[in-house]
Every structure is written in structure tokens, then in C-alpha cells.
Amino acid sequence: MFYLHTKDSFLVGGQLGQALCKLIPFFGDVSFVVSIQSLILIAVDRFGAVVFPLRSPLIRSKLCPFFILATWIVARAVIQSCLTAYVQFHRYVANLSMNLTVNGSSGSWNCLNFSGLKIGGTVAFCLIIIVSLVANSLIVIIVYKTPKLRKPINYFIANMALSDLMFSIFWIPWSLSDFHTNYLFLIGGQLGQALCKLVPFFRDVSSIVSIQNLILIAVDRFGAVVFPLRSPLIRSKLCPFFILATWIVPVAVNSPFLFANELVESPERNWCVKKWKKAFGESSSRANFVLALYILFIYLPVLLLVILYSIIVIKVKTQAHPGEQSANSQQHRDRKNRNVLQMSIAILTVFGICWLPVSINFLIILYQDTLTHLSCSFRIYDEVTIYMATAYCAINPVICFMFSSNYRKALKRLIKCSFVQA
Numbered sequence: 001m002f003y004l005h006t007k008d009s010f011l012v013g014g015q016l017g018q019a020l021c022k023l024i025p026f027f028g029d030v031s032f033v034v035s036i037q038s039l040i041l042i043a044v045d046r047f048g049a050v051v052f053p054l055r056s057p058l059i060r061s062k063l064c065p066f067f068i069l070a071t072w073i074v075a076r077a078v079i080q081s082c083l084t085a086y087v088q089f090h091r092y093v094a095n096l097s098m099n100l101t102v103n104g105s106s107g108s109w110n111c112l113n114f115s116g117l118k119i120g121g122t123v124a125f126c127l128i129i130i131v132s133l134v135a136n137s138l139i140v141i142i143v144y145k146t147p148k149l150r151k152p153i154n155y156f157i158a159n160m161a162l163s164d165l166m167f168s169i170f171w172i173p174w175s176l177s178d179f180h181t182n183y184l185f186l187i188g189g190q191l192g193q194a195l196c197k198l199v200p201f202f203r204d205v206s207s208i209v210s211i212q213n214l215i216l217i218a219v220d221r222f223g224a225v226v227f228p229l230r231s232p233l234i235r236s237k238l239c240p241f242f243i244l245a246t247w248i249v250p251v252a253v254n255s256p257f258l259f260a261n262e263l264v265e266s267p268e269r270n271w272c273v274k275k276w277k278k279a280f281g282e283s284s285s286r287a288n289f290v291l292a293l294y295i296l297f298i299y300l301p302v303l304l305l306v307i308l309y310s311i312i313v314i315k316v317k318t319q320a321h322p323g324e325q326s327a328n329s330q331q332h333r334d335r336k337n338r339n340v341l342q343m344s345i346a347i348l349t350v351f352g353i354c355w356l357p358v359s360i361n362f363l364i365i366l367y368q369d370t371l372t373h374l375s376c377s378f379r380i381y382d383e384v385t386i387y388m389a390t391a392y393c394a395i396n397p398v399i400c401f402m403f404s405s406n407y408r409k410a411l412k413r414l415i416k417c418s419f420v421q422a
Contacts, residue, residue, distance in 0.1 A: 010342050011328065019154065030072070033071075034071045034072055035072070037070075037071040037074065038071060038415070041059060041067055041071070041121075044057045044058055044059060045057065046402075049253065052172065060149060073388070074118070078319075103152055105384070109418060110249075118179065118180060121176075121179050121383070121387070122176065122180075124387055124391075125172055125175065125176045125179070125261065125387075125390070126143060127141075127394075128168075128172060128387075128390055128391050128393070128394045128396075129168050129172045129173075130163055131394040131398070132165070132167075132168040132172075132393045132394040132397075133165065133168055133169075135394065135397035135398055135401070135420065136161040136162070136164045136165045136168070136396075136410060137161075137367040138397070138401060138414070139157060139158055139161040139397045139407070140158050140161050140162060141412060141414065142407060142410040142414060143157070144156065144158070145410075145414070146410045148406065148410075149406060149410065150236070151236065152216075152234045152235070152236055152239050153217055153220050153221070153340065155236075155239045155243060156213045156216045156217050156239075156242075156243070157213070157217070157400060158219070159209065159213050159243050159246060160209070160210050160213040160214075160329075161206075161396075161397055162209075163206040163207075163210050163213070163395035164206065164208035164394075165393075166205075166206045166395055167203060167206040167207070167393045167395050168204055168350055168392075168394075168398075169233050170198070170199050170200065170202040170203060170206075171202065171206075171390070172205040174199045174200075174203075175386065175390060180385075183270060184268075184269045184270060185226075185263060185270035185272045187270070187272050188263070188265050190262050192265075192270060193262070193263045194263050195272075196260050196272035197257075197261045197264040198221065200257060200261060200272075201249075201254055201257055201258055201261075204250065204254045204257065204340045205250040205251055205252075205254055206250075206393075207297075207355070208249070208250035208253070208254070208277070208297045208394075209247060209250055210396075211297055211301045211351070211353070212245075212246040212249065212250070212297075212301075213296065213346055214301070214305060214344075214347065214351060215236060215304065216242055216246070217270070217299055217344055217347075218236060218305050218308040218309060218312075218344065218348075219233055219308070220232070220305075220320070220405045221308075221309075221340060221341060221344055222308050222311065225312045225315050225316060225341070226311065226315050232318065250297075253293060253296075253297070254293075256279070256280070256289070257274070259279040259280075260274045260275055260276045260278075260279045260286070261273075261274055261275075262274075262275050262278075267394070272287060276289075277288045277354055281337060283401065286366075287366045287367055290362075290363070290366055291363060291366075294359055294363065296357065298356070298359050299359075302348075302351075302352055302356070305348050309341075309344070309345055311342070313342060313345075316341065326361060339403065340404075341402065341405055343400065343402075343403035343404055346399045346402075347396060347399050347400075348396050348402060350392060350396065350399060351392060351396075353388065354389050354391060354392035355389050355392065356389075357385040357387055357388060357389075358385040358388065358389040361378075361381070361382045361385050364378075365382070365393075367389070370384075
């Protein structure tokens with residue numbers, strides 16, 4: 001924390017300063033890697049306890065000291081092997097800062113040219129697309145093949161999985177290409193023109209579809225918990241119309257970008273740019289239009305979701321139980337509502353963590369005159385928020401399997417049937 005007050009200058013000199021300069025970043029990185037490994041071990045332990053409850057634990061108590069020791073040994077080895085890349089990175093940032101001072105801010109486009117960042121980013125994108133394709137496909141198949149799961153909330157979850165699949169197929173390869181080409185477009189001609197219009201369009205549509213499904217899930221839970229004796233607010237017969245509406249609305253509001261996006265080709269490079277004023281006139285403002293979309297389809301929905309789930313949580317904690325005769329059924333209903341509520345809140349929390357930072361960063365970039373006014377550190381931070389937003393499509397289905405026993409049981413049945421048929 002003392003870096004915040006010293007503008008990166010080091011207050012301690014001599015041999016002690018030399019030791020602290022080496023050890024403080026080292027211990028910080030080691031503790032981070034140990035935390036990640038501990039989270040993996042916790043997930044493996046919970047996976048064994050839930051998926052294979054009748055078998056012996058995957059991680060036994062007697063082996064815990066060895067696993068704990070291994071987390072520290074592995075962390076030390078990993079950080080030690082990365083010290084060279086760590087030093088190179090800081091030299092790169094220092095040289096880049098000097099270039100920015102001498103040449104202005106034109107070097108901000110080269111912030112992501114460090115090979116370590118590109119390798120890590122490529123691995124991250126590949127993991128995200130693999131997990132997203134597999135997990136979201138399983139969600140759709142399970143809801144389709146399991147009659148017990150054919151309820152409004154599961155239809156909306158499957159609809160979210162479809163939108164996440166579309167996001168993974170269209171946007172992640174584009175982002176990976178941008179990451180390695182500094183936002184140059186590799187495909188020209190009519191196909192390039194079509195991709196320039198459609199890929200960002202599908203990305204924005206899938207994002208709005210997800211947030212609308214979160215609202216529908218919250219409304220469904222609100223009716224089930226706050227008004228348990230009334231008929232459902234969203235009936236199964238109306239689900240197809242709601243699902244269709246979740247696609248029609250984002251397609252309609254994002255359609256202007258189909259006219260504004262245009263591929264600019266030259267002998268040296270191709271750019272996919274948004275020519276908003278050319279498409280809609282000089283008086284129109286793309287920045288104000290995008291701001292309105294963010295308010296209507298991200299910020300206000302998140303606020304609405306927080307209000308609905310706050311009411312639901314208060315209701316669950318304060319609701320009175322009926323007489324002794326129906327105590328067991330009421331307890332079962334309460335437990336079921338709590339499980340679904342925990343899953344829904346987890347999905348909403350992850351959505352907020354993944355999408356709010358990138359939306360704020362995008363608005364900052366949007367209201368800049370040019371991208372070259374942005375510092376290199378902001379460019380790197382912006383890239384991190386893009387990873388977070390992209391990861392949502394992979395995290396979302398994993399949450400469903402973690403919090404819902406019905407999805408886990410259906411997944412086990414699906415795997416068993418696949419092995420039997422094979």
C-alpha cells in the first residue's frame with residue numbers, strides 16, 4: 001500500500017532495500033498462486049462429495065498436509081521460473097513509458113505486444129471457449145431431455161445458455177484475433193464486410209438476451225416466494241413468447257449498428273469501424289445512443305434485480321411457517337426456494353462482476369476523442385475487463401451445476417446413458 005503514497009519510489013535502501021525489493025513481490029505472487037491452488041483443491045473436494053457421495057473422499061484428511069505442502073512448493077517453483085519473464089515485463093513497461101513520454105501516446109496501441117501477455121491471453125481465451133461450448137451445450141441438452149426440468153426458470157436458463165453459446169462462437173475468436181493483430185481485420189471482401197457487421201451485432205444481442213433472462217428468472221422467483229399461493233407470474237405456456245421477446249428486443253435495439261459498422265480496406269490493413277454519422281447524419285451521436293443502451297439494458301436491470309432479490313431474501317428469512325401438518329412440505333419448499341435463490345443470486349453477482357467494469361471502461365473509451373489519449377496501463381486494465389466479460393459465458397453454466405442438484409443428477413444420467421449406448 002505504501003506505493004500509493006510514494007509514486008513507486010522505494011523508501012528503503014542498502015542491503016535491506018535490495019532484499020525487500022526481491023522478496024515482497026515474490027511473496028505476493030507466491031501467496032496468489034497458493035490461493036488459486038487451494039480454490040482448486042476445495043472445488044475437487046466438493047465435486048467428489050456431491051457427484052460421488054457414496055465413494056470415499058477424493059482428498060482424504062491424511063493427505064491434506066502433503067497437498068498443502070505441495071501448493072507452496074509448486075507456487076515457489078512457478079514463480080521462480082517466471083522471474084525472468086517478470087523482469088522482462090517491467091523493463092518493457094519502463095521502456096514503453098519512456099516511448100510514451102518521447103513520442104506522445106501513440107505507443108498505447110503496442111501495450112499488448114509483450115509475448116507473455118499474448119500467450120497468457122491466448123490460453124485464457126481457449127479455456128473460456130472450451131468450457132463455454134461444453135457446459136452450455138450440456139445445459140441445453142439436459143433441459144431438453146429431462147421432463148422434470150421443463151419449468152419456466154429452466155427454460156430461461158437454457159435460453160441464457162444458447163445466448164452464451166452464440167457469444168462464444170462469434171465473439172471469442174474475434175477477440176482472440178484482435179488481441180494478436182492490434183484490432184486489424186484479417187478478412188476482406190464481401191465476407192469481411194458481413195463479418196464486420198454481424199460479429200459485434202451477435203455479441204451485443206447475446207449480452208442483452210442474458211440480462212433479460214436474468215430479469216425473467218428474478219420475476220419467476222419473486223412470484224414463487226413472495227406470492228406462493230397465487231398462480232405463477234410467468235406460466236409455462238407463456239414461456240415461448242417471453243423467450244422469443246428476449247431475442248426480438250435486442251435484435252431491434254442493436255439493428256442500427258448493422259448500418260453503422262463498415263469494413264475499411266486498404267493495401268496495408270483492414271479496419272472494422274463504426275461510421276455512425278455517415279449512416280445516421282451529423283446530428284446523431286453514437287456515444288449517447290450507446291449510453292442509453294447501457295442504462296436501459298445493464299444498469300437499470302441490475303438495479304431492478306438487486307431490488308427484487310433483496311425483497312425475496314427478506315421474505316425467505318421472515319416468512320411464517322404454517323401448522324404442524326404441513327410443516328414438512330413447507331420445509332421442503334423453503335429449502336428448494338433457497339437453493340434456487342442461491343443459484344440465481346450467484347448468477348447475478350457474477351454478471352455484475354464480469355460486465356459492469358467492462359461497460360464502464362467502454363463508456364470511458366467511447367467519450368474519448370481518440371483511443372490514443374488512453375494510457376498504457378488503462379489499455380492493459382481494459383483488456384483484463386474484456387477477459388472478465390468473456391469469462392461470464394463459461395462461468396454461468398458452471399454455477400448452474402454447482403448450485404442445482406437437479407442439473408447434477410441429470411448430468412450423471414446423461415453421462416451414464418452415453419456410456420451404455422457406446
